[in-house]
Amino acid sequence: MSATQRITSHSNSSTSLEEKEHLLEKNNGTNKLDLSSAPLSPEKPNSLGGNTGQSLFFFVILVGQSIGTQTYFKLSQRGGKYEYNTMSAMFIVELFKLCISLGQLMTANHGNIQACTAQFKVPKRIYLAYIFLALSYALYNQLIFFVMRLVDPGTFTLFKSLTPAFVAFLNFFAFGKTLTLSQVYCIFIQICGIIPVTASTNVETGKVDFTYGVQSMIVLTATITFGAFNTVYNANVVKKEAGSYPLPVQNSILYAGGCCFNMLFYIFSMSPNDESFFFGYDNINVIVLLFLQSTIGVTISFVYKHGDAVLKTLSQPVVSAVLLFLSNILFDAPLDIIKISGAGSVIISTMLYLKLPPPEESNAKNTKSRFKAAFCCGV
Numbered sequence: 077m078s079a080t081q082r083i084t085s086h087s088n089s090s091t092s093l094e095e096k097e098h099l100l101e102k103n104n105g106t107n108k109l110d111l112s113s114a115p116l117s118p119e120k121p122n123s124l125g126g127n128t129g130q131s132l133f134f135f136v137i138l139v140g141q142s143i144g145t146q147t148y149f150k151l152s153q154r155g156g157k158y159e160y161n162t163m164s165a166m167f168i169v170e171l172f173k174l175c176i177s178l179g180q181l182m183t184a185n186h187g188n189i190q191a192c193t194a195q196f197k198v199p200k201r202i203y204l205a206y207i208f209l210a211l212s213y214a215l216y217n218q219l220i221f222f223v224m225r226l227v228d229p230g231t232f233t234l235f236k237s238l239t240p241a242f243v244a245f246l247n248f249f250a251f252g253k254t255l256t257l258s259q260v261y262c263i264f265i266q267i268c269g270i271i272p273v274t275a276s277t278n279v280e281t282g283k284v285d286f287t288y289g290v291q292s293m294i295v296l297t298a299t300i301t302f303g304a305f306n307t308v309y310n311a312n313v314v315k316k317e318a319g320s321y322p323l324p325v326q327n328s329i330l331y332a333g334g335c336c337f338n339m340l341f342y343i344f345s346m347s348p349n350d351e352s353f354f355f356g357y358d359n360i361n362v363i364v365l366l367f368l369q370s371t372i373g374v375t376i377s378f379v380y381k382h383g384d385a386v387l388k389t390l391s392q393p394v395v396s397a398v399l400l401f402l403s404n405i406l407f408d409a410p411l412d413i414i415k416i417s418g419a420g421s422v423i424i425s426t427m428l429y430l431k432l433p434p435p436e437e438s439n440a441k442n443t444k445s446r447f448k449a450a451f452c453c454g455v
Contacts, residue, residue, distance in 0.1 A: 134378045135391065141372050142395045143402065146229035148365040150407055153225065160356025162221040163342040165366055166214065170334035172370040177331055181324035195325050202321065203329060205314045210333025212306050214341065219299045226292040230403035233396045234273055234419055235296050237426040238266055242304035251312055254435045262429035269421030272414045287410055392430075393423040 152158065178192075185191040223232060241263040247253035255263075274293060275286045286293050342353070356362060379391075400419050403409035 131379075134375065138372075138375045138379050138391050139394050139398070141368055141375050142391060143398055145365065145368040145372060146224075146233055146395070146399055147402065147406065148361055148368060149221070149224040150229060151361040152359060152365045154359070156225060158221065158225075158356070159359065160362050161342060161351070161353070162218060163338050163345060164353050165362070166217050167335055167338040167342060168366055169369050170331050170338060172366075173373065174328060174331035174335060176374065177324045177327040181322070181328065184322070184324065195322055196328075198321055198325070198329075202317055205317050206326065206329040207333045209306070209310060209314055210330050211337050212302075212309070213330075214334055214337040216299070216302050216306055217338075218341070219295075219302060223292075223296055223299050227288050227296060228403035228407045228409035230396070230400040230409055230419075231274065231288070232296070233392075233399045234270065234422050235300055236303075237392060237396055237422050238270060239300055239304050239307070240426070240429055241266055242301055243307050246304055246308045247312070250308065256432060256435045258432050259429055262425045262432070265425040266422050266429070269418045269425065272418035273422065276414070390427065393427045396423050396426075 152160070181192050181195070182189075185195075227235075244253075244255055244259065244263065248255065274288070275284050277283070278285050396419070400411070400416070404411040
C-alpha cells in the first residue's frame, strides 16, 4: 500500500482478524475456536453458572470495544484521510501485543528468563509458518485501513459477518471440510440479505446502484476473502504444526514478525517529503484506536474465561446491529427500511450459522453431496 494511503486491522477485522478466528472455525468441520489477539487464545468452555454477572460484564465490554474499534477507524480520519501513517500505527499495536505475550510467558515461567528462552527452540518450519502468517496479517491490516476510508463501519461489519461463509467455502474446496444443509441455507440467506444493504435500484433509470460504488464493493469483498484465507491458513496449517507449543510462544513469534513487517512497510514506503513516524498522533482518536486494537484480545480472553464461546459468538451480531444505526447518526450513512430488513437477515442468519453444530464425521460424504447439490441448485 502506498505511503499516501496512510491508514490498523484487526475482523477481527476486524477487527484484527486474528482476534476473531477462534470463533470462525467452530462450525467449519472442527471444534476449534479461532480468533484473537488473543487471536490464538484457546476456548474456555466454562458455563455461565455462578459467574453470570462477570460473564455479562465482559460481554458488554467486548461489544463496546468492538464497536469503538470500528468507529474510531473513521473518527481517526480527517477529511476522509489518515494523517498518521497506518504502518507505524500497526507497528505500535503489534509491539504492544508482543509485550503482553512476553509478559505472559515470563509469568508462566516465574520470571525465569533462561526457561523462557529455551521454549523458543522450535523447528524452523514453525517459524516460517508464523512469518508467513505475520506477513499476511500485516497486509490484511492495511487493507482494513483502506476499506474503512471507502465505506462506513456498519456496512463493513455486516460484510464481515459473511466471513464464516467465506471460511466454509475455502475449507470445503481446499480441505474437503463439509457443511450441514442448514449451514448452507444460512449462507444463502446471508448473501441475499447483504444485497439490499449495499445496493438499491435507481427509480429514474431502473439500474442497480451500489451505495459506495462498484470498486468499493470489489475491494471490500477481496478484503473479506483475504481475511478468510488467513483464518483457514491459521487453523489448518499453522495450528496443526505449532499446536503443541505454548500459546505465548506462538503469539510472540507472530507479533514479532508483525513488528518487523510493519516497520519494513513503513521504511520502504517513505519518501523524503513524508512526515515523521509519530506525525498525526496528536489526534486523540488515533490513540484511542491503537489502545482498543491492542487490548481487544485481552478482553476476548476474559470472555472465554468467565463465560464461554457462545458469548463471543453473540457479540458479532450485536456489534453489527449497533453500528448500522451508529453509522447513520455519526457518518450520515444511508439507512431505510429495506436496508434494515437486509441487515436483519444477515445478523439473524449469522447467529444461526454460528450456533449450528458441525457435521458428524460419519455423515461427511452425504453432507458433501448435499452441499454440492444445494450449491448447484441455488437452494
